[in-house]
Amino acid sequence: MTSGWQMVIGLEVHCELKTATKLFCGCPNVFGDEPNTNVCPNCLGLPGSLPVLNQQAVELAMAIGTALHCEIKPSTFHRKNYFYPDQAKDYQISQYDEPLNVNGHLDLPDGFRVGIERAHMEEDTGKTSHAGASGRIHGADYSLVDYNRSGVPLVEIVSDPDMRTADQARAYVTELRAILVASGASDGKMEEGSMRVDANVSVRTAADAPFGTRCEIKNLNSVRSLGRAIEYEAQRQIALIESGEAVVQQTRHWDEGAGRTEALRSKEDAYDYRYFLEPDLVPLVPDAEWIRAVGDTLGMMPAERRARLVGLLEESGGATDAQRDQITTVVDLGLDDLVVEAVAGGVGSGLALARTANEAATDADAARALDPKSYLELLMLEAGGLLSATQAKAVLAELFVRGGGDPAAIARDKGFEAMSEDSLAATVAVAVDGHPDEWGRYCAGDDKLAGFFTGLVMKATKGQANGKAVAAELARLRG
């Protein structure tokens, strides 16, 4: 940042809710289907159709409000009127002066608190594409509209203008995304548009000076774009002011290729939306019991999940900076349960974390779908020295392809191991006899030592033992 200047940043994040159906009708809420296949009279704005609010969308919106420490209040829906073909009915149903969630906050990982002004419900618009030589809106000959997305439930989360650097803005979006995913409200896929960010940016010369004139930046499709666009926009405004000109309040479009923002419209032609109360919907009034029930379904939030993994690394002397990055990755991708279960099963926390952050993370969808037991078995094979790191990665890739399975069997299929079940019991007995202290602790209920013994047996049999069979034998001996 140019010395002598401070940025002021507020963010508006639109998040598509992970429901089965749209906000006001029963059309499927699915990304990527054939155009105009998920449409009905309601989302096509046909006369006589009436909206009916989706209960699951409401509960996910309340979950977001809870996760962001908002007050959840009685709310109403309004019509926001405008002529643009992305809504067939010429208005968008949104919450206006009585939003569902207000006055919350989000804490960044470094402890900086960003206020949340509101998080309200509204419907998404259809998708327009512009035909013609440029592919852009300017110079297009005509436009094409797909209404599959029209009516998909959204929550718009509006922050207070609390952020002062592009890094804070990036951290906010990253943390918010993690919260949205953890709360089950969204898949957080910025690349599919299920999370979209607009940034309000202004500059001022001192931290206690009044806010400067702001510009709103649209078309920010990644956390990286967000940071670049904010830096660019702040520099543009500083240059204007330093050359004696004034910043004009306007909406600007981020051009990722050119690395700059361009004016879309100024405040003089700001839209007059003529909001009025949606007459076809009744007020939404969540009572305390409903709010509590939704809160009870909320899982652990990312900050707590990160702390849990940091705790697992305490045994090995605490998390290094690199491991903290791995922890962030694993929690962002929702893979931390895999690490926790692997460590509970006896895998070292460092290995479990590294394998999850580096390999499982390459296909997070497949990893989340994986049976944690299969993952544990794979890591035990590697921990026991029966599979090299390279082999373990190959087996994991195959587990992803097959959607699960027995890692030992896959390793055998790949010719990594020649497993047999000969003298398993005897080998287990030798391992137990040789380590009476550990056996005593295992018998006393320290289940983590099952991993220790499995590792010994794996080592002794050069991978011929089956992890599940060893576990079963250990459990049998313990009685």
Place this chain on the structure above:
Amino acid sequence: MAGPARLTREDVAHVADLARLHLSEGELDLFTGQLASVLDHAADVASLDLAGVEPTAHAMAVTNVLRLDEPAPCLDRGEVLGQAPSVEDHRFRVPRILGEAP
């Protein structure tokens, strides 16, 4: 009489513009008068003494009308697009849009 300032010709021109209605000078004069008397009628309510009367947010005192998140059948795409004046690539083809979405 209590109530908002009387409707001007500029107000009517602005509202017509928002609704994409192209009004002639004569129509502007005509509708300014007509719309003003409609609003005057509504303004009569504002002149009533409503102290102690509860606001009515909705004709029926009903809240939380919800449906389960269960898919319902959609319309047939061929039938839907068959109603449209212009279609391309299974999408509605619409005139060139000036400016980005609001």
